Amino acid sequence: MTDVKEVTPSQVAIPSADLRALLYRAAIFILSALLLFALLLRVMNYEMRKDEQLYVPPIALLDHHRLYEDFFYNHPPGSAWFFHWVGAIVGSDHLLFSGRLSVFLAWMLLLAAIGAITYALTRSGLVSWCVVVLTVANDLFLTQTGMAATNNFLPLPFAFIGLGLFVLAVRESHPKPFLFAIAGLCLSLAAAFKISAVAFIPPVAIAAFLLPRAYRFKDRLLRVVAPLAAGGLVGGIPILIPLLLAPQRFLAHVVQYHTGPHLQYWRTANTPGEEQALSLVAKLLLAQGMWFSATCAVVISVLVALFLTALQAPDGGGRARLSRIVNGPLLVVAGAFLCSAAMSLLPTPSFPQYFAPPLICLPLGLALLFGSLEPETRTRFQPVFVAATMVVLAIEAPRLAQYVGTAVRADRWTVTRVHEAGVAMSQRIAVARAQGKVATLSPIYPLEGHLEVYPELATGPFAYRTADFTEPALAAWYRMTSPGRITAIFEADPPAALLLGFDEVLERPMLDYARRNGYLPSTDLGFKDRYGSPVLYLKPSPQ
Template identity: 60%
Template sequence: MHTLIKHREETTSTLIAGALAVASAYLVVSLAVRIMNYDLRRDEALYVPPMRLLDESTLYKDFFYNHVPGSAWWFYGVRQLTGSDHLLMNGRLGVLAGWFIFAAAIGFISFALTRSRLVSWCIVVLSVLNPLFLTETGMTATNNLLPLPFSFLGIGLFILVMRSSRRRLVLTGAAGLCLSVAVVLKISAVAFVPPVAIAAFFFPRALSFPDRIKHIVLPLAIGGLVGGLPILFYLVSDPARFLAHVVGYHTGPHARYWQGGGEGAAVSLAEKVLLARDIWLSNAVAVSLVVVVAMVLTGSQLGIALRRTDWLLSSGPVIVVFAALASSVFLSFVPTPAFPQYFAPPLICLPLILALLFAGLDSNARKQVLPAVVAATIVVLAISIPRLSQFIGTAVHPQHWLVSRVHDGGMAIAQLLEKARVQGKVATLVPIYPLEGGLEVYPELATGPFAYRTADLTPPDLARFYRMTSPTRVRQLLDTDPPAALLLGFDASLEAPLLAYAESNGYVPVENIGITNRYGTGLLYVRPAQGE
């Protein structure tokens, strides 16, 4: 009888493992295909071009870039690894790598805390299949998703150090390294640094204060210093220019540009609260919160909270997670205007809360709450799979992927210019296309419309640090160095001066060039060949 029961348990375990493997494979393929097919977004005009520009140009000095340097070098590194000139594909591969790191990090930390493969898998699904991550925040080649896995790892590794009875210098240093790498990728990740840095002086409680300084604070600080070297390099080499791009732009011309509001932007506190509510209380998060409540109630029913009064209130790891949650929530409301991706950082606390709560349950409580965890995971899968599977039909047809079509559009421009026997730069606010075709763009327009649209709002003491032009000055730039072509059709208002230049200088319009995105249809104006 005992042997039969054991055999059934082994069979059940094998079936569950097989089902999880199949589900994981489908999720990975669906995610990859969705990323490769997701509509091109305006922000990618900022993040993708540095993959080519950094071959010969210097970040900040030679072209405008209003973020910390990590994302630019991340995508550039992906291009060097692949050796491919499909720029948008490289950028999206960089984001896909971020997804893999995120899922692996959640799985690793969850298993280290719970020692349950099934629960760890469920926590991964409950965490990453968030509607916010399945839209622009996690699908496009930007810096929105990239810092999240490193912030999560930084806090997660520090929690493992806090729960360990051994002195783990390498693990502590790695926690500091990951927290700094996240900040190098996106400045908003700094929200997670103070909670961990402060906790290092108080936890683990078993260590004396001098030992905490020696074995916790110093390794954490050294790891953080190493991880933050890219930012330190730019701060030391050209601090005024670096701060003008990363801080001055966002607090000055960017904020003034959006004062009147705009699509997807929240300016007032009330608008920010509504946006945060939609993100933090989305269906996937709400289902996960039900699991959190179930864990707490189950623990209380079994007397865990009564017998272990430090389970929730005095637990160091729980304190750190909730401090990180509070800090990231506060910082999400600081930028004005606010966009959906600004409210993503607090979401990394959810898997930590789930793992810590489950780890605090005894074996009987775990058996009672496990069905709720599995049921919640099934619900989230049912909610998310239709959206995740949107482009699964193209999985075996990479030539039809959005990233391939964008590259083909760039190559089509290059072929048209070669046929027209004209050479020179391409003037456009969507530089991805000409760069995909191996063509030159103007440094002043190399990272899209962001500096261009705010240039006339930028005070001179700030503008001197930017390589840019403006709607009122772009004609002078083009007169000095006439473009081989102008790619227009994506923003009538901002492109008006470019269109006026093309029409007044006899540029020949070429329609149906095969470039269409959510912002419009591309229209190429080609400079007449000499002698025509």
């Protein structure tokens, strides 16, 4: 009879350490892939916003027209050229798709930078992954700020890289000058996308004269300040070129428009559905909602817990390490947060997306504080990061998964539907044999259909709606028209069609012209957006 060998509990097969590590990595990889795919779907499906009527048209216009001279554009040139180059590289005639793809690429750059820099500061893959996910699940980034094809998100990766590389460099005993050069390059590039990104430059510039403390002042000038300034000069070329070639035109578009007619328009306009804040109190209330949302509150709680944990280190060394960080890198990050927060409150009016820049300081704060802990304390604190990440994911899961149902139906994506609307409109005009330009305050649609638009309306309603508040000397630098002068343009160059139905007040002179000249309305266009149901008025056939 064969003996039966008794199996003790200690002999029960359990996964080996290598197998557990493999399963852990596989779970992280799968969840990361799902989050990125959900992010891509959200970017491509997010409902089109009015601001995109300004930022997307240059993708097509820059093929044959000059920025600022041939059409109005009230921001630095970085976003216009970036969208245009991505569209050219991809080779797609889907304009909104090219713009949204550019934003998604900016997301990839930001997340990669956060992962790499936080890992360099913490040497923990798990914590770095958690910090990346906490950024992905930030509700401000998951709305217009990080979804629409505008310049709101584009500066953030470059500002983070510039700030992060500077922090990494000054922590080293012998920092490499090229790190400071790249930091300066990225900080200037951020400002080339959105002028408010200059807020990240002063704290870094000041710190360059003070850090690293082990250096003599002369060494800081040669090894820190000089490469930082050189990199900043190279990164500033996109702004310096138009500023030097036509300074008055550039300043009229980028600076004077916002401090003059734009401000006057919002002081008198009553625009429903816009979350603008005009007074300082209204701005502070809006900032409170953005900076202390549920997801941000979780991150801030982790920051506070890290700070208190570092202070309470049992060996007493935690306070010394924390003091070194607070008096150096963390102080730079805090300065960047305060400067960018103050800059967020300066524009009038303020909108929710203006309050995004300070949030890129949070990942660096988390990484620096975690890196100040003793190795054993870090291990004990890792579950706090995991718990915070799971809480934030649970909060934002409905938003992240909102468009998962469109995964296999690209024809339902917003970017696809907008392009098809433009093509359908082009076909409708071709059937009517109407010749001429298309008049509209929503130029993305005709441009998607390869139709010609009026240069004065090529970037949406922004110059048009502020024309009555623009001084003649300033208006001379803009390619624009006004509700009172638009009819004269139509009389000289009759439109083939007018696409209306998005703004009853601003479109009134166009509608009156269409009705007065017998344009034929067509309402069955098969598309609409959050601003209205469009009507295409076609030029009547000659008798």
